[in-house]
Amino acid sequence: EAADRPAEPDAPASAAKRLRFNFRYQPWGDVLDWFAEETGYSLVLDSPPAGTFNYRDDRSYTPAEAMDVLNSVLLTKGYTLVLRDKMLLLADLEDQIPPSMIPRVPVAQLDERGRYELISTRFELKNITAEDAHGEIVKLLGPQGSVIVLPQARQLVITETGGRLREIRDVLKEADLGRDPASREIRWFELKSVSPEEAVVMLRQIFGMPEDSYAMSDGSLNLATDPIGFRLLASGSEARVQQVEKLLGTIDQSPHGEEAESVATQAAPQLEVYDVTPAD
Secondary structure (H helix, E strand, C coil): CCCCCCCCCCCCCCCCCCECCEEEEEEHHHHHHHHHHHHCCEEECCCCCCCEEEEECCCCECHHHHHHHHHHHHHHHCEEEEEECCEEEEEECCCCCCHHHCCECCHHHHHHCCCCCEEEEEEECCCCCHHHHHHHHHHHCCCCCEEEEECCCCEEEEEEEHHHHHHHHHHHHHHHHHCCHHHCEEEEEECCCCCHHHHHHHHHHHHCCCCCCCECCCCCEEEEECCCCCEEEEEECHHHHHHHHHHHHHHCCCCCHHHHHHHHHHCCCCCCCCCCCCCC
């Protein structure tokens, strides 16, 4: 059953056209024809999705916002609307969407695009390799997402919805910043009761570093020992270096007073490492 006229544009109080949704079990072909007519887009589709669209909302939407509402439902059916200039294409996600139809959007304009709008963005990397960056974001891709890795140019070309691309942008920014030498904190820590090598053994277990490694795999922390003194060097993000400081405050505790003298006469400091897996 269809309601009265599915949507009406607001009165032309402003230059931007506004749309309202008022659909009751309307066939998708009718819904898409209405949207194309109201927005002035040229609709291209082989066949509309099966089923109907049932949605009513008192809010008014810009054409871009209205398309995002439609795409939020179409994606659950395996379809998406792709807008290129004035051409509106209904794409089946099981088919290969022509790359020329997907709009290329600069990173600076991602916040202006719809959450469910399928677009393509080129990300430039400074301190992280394209291969490492791909490993950081591959799990964030949806079924419609794809990545082109350009290792020599240190770039990624990612096709995804606007919402996922914004999330990927933030992840890549943090990963790239974590590898920036200018943003890394470097600190020496004076040790009292444990040697630098003993401290590194414990820090490896706590931070999940590979055996015999002095760095975390994501580059957020690097350790080095002073060969001629009881000092440990930590280099990395501010948060990681602060974690090292807190941990060393617990690990490197020396006895005081008479107890210290008694202990010193009995034995040198000894470090015991216990595996408590699977405890946190």
